[in-house]
Amino acid sequence: MGCKYDLQNDIGVNTMNRTKIEWCTHVHNIMTGCLHGCPYCYARKTAENPFYHKAFPYGFEPHFYPERMSEVQKLKKPAIIFMDSMSDIFGSWWTDEQILKVLHIMDYMRGVHWHKYVVLTKNPERMSEVLGGYAKTDGVDRLKNVYFGLSLDGFASDANYDRLAELYEIHKGGFKTVLSLEPLLYNPEQLVGSSIGIAWLDWIIVGGQTKPTKIPEERWVINIAKATYPGQPLLVKKNCGEGYGNHFHDFPVDLLPIAVAWGKI
Numbered sequence: 009m010g011c012k013y014d015l016q017n018d019i020g021v022n023t024m025n026r027t028k029i030e031w032c033t034h035v036h037n038i039m040t041g042c043l044h045g046c047p048y049c050y051a052r053k054t055a056e057n058p059f060y061h062k063a064f065p066y067g068f069e070p071h072f073y074p075e076r077m078s079e080v081q082k083l084k085k086p087a088i089i090f091m092d093s094m095s096d097i098f099g100s101w102w103t104d105e106q107i108l109k110v111l112h113i114m115d116y117m118r119g120v121h122w123h124k125y126v127v128l129t130k131n132p133e134r135m136s137e138v139l140g141g142y143a144k145t146d147g148v149d150r151l152k153n154v155y156f157g158l159s160l161d162g163f164a165s166d167a168n169y170d171r172l173a174e175l176y177e178i179h180k181g182g183f184k185t186v187l188s189l190e191p192l193l194y195n196p197e198q199l200v201g202s203s204i205g206i207a208w209l210d211w212i213i214v215g216g217q218t219k220p221t222k223i224p225e226e227r228w229v230i231n232i233a234k235a236t237y238p239g240q241p242l243l244v245k246k247n248c249g250e251g252y253g254n255h256f257h258d259f260p261v262d263l264l265p266i267a268v269a270w271g272k273i
Contacts, residue, residue, distance in 0.1 A: 032090040033270040039095040041070035132174035148182035157186035162196035190215030192224040200235040215245040
């Protein structure tokens with residue numbers, strides 16, 4: 009597997025690869041392409057770049073690569089793997105069968121149990137539906153190595169409140185949950201200070217926007233920190249500014265040894 013830090017590796021073109029992303033060690037793209045249409049999407053810009061046409065022959069149209077499913081087994085050293093950084097596993101365009109195939113890879117009993125995984129979505133309703141069915145047939149514990157997450161930009165819209173509430177229900181169902189406020193483009197004070205709050209989350213990640221660069225205001229990050237409980241893992245990426253130092257660079261306890269082993273801390 010590739011180990012060089014470059015864009016070709018970072019996007020996980022043909023296999024599972026090392027990444028510069030601060031909160032994980034590898035990316036693994038079994039699915040590519042997305043139909044959400046986010047204007048700031050880095051994945052679309054990469055997939056539609058003519059330089060990477062060979063890597064993404066379908067552009068940013070959704071495509072499933074079953075031949076990549078076994079790649080995760082080749083890495084024997086425990087890793088923190090961001091599954092499908094170039095797509096949304098729970099997008100409405102994927103079939104239930106395709107989603108379950110990816111979940112089976114992360115299943116503690118069925119798949120590769122020595123890794124930890126992070127899955128981010130903008131469609132927590134589909135995530136809740138699929139995980140609810142999975143819990144009934146296979147049990148929550150089978151996915152104990154997975155952090156199921158929601159990606160938001162901080163905007164206090166009704167839709168984002170509903171998405172956060174849906175993730176809360178997933179959390180109450182026994183699954184580990186993470187909130188990714190990346191890119192943080194709006195003041196999240198109302199969102200994180202809502203009746204649901206964020207103190208129940210297992211992990212919170214905050215990041216700015218790159219290409220073009222948009223650094224979140226310091227008070228936005230402080231508002232997030234104030235809404236957490238003491239000791240709650242909060243990781244603020246370096247693209248939010250260097251002033252945070254090591255104050256907000258936390259990994260959950262079960263991810264910490266892996267992060268240290270791969271030099272993420």
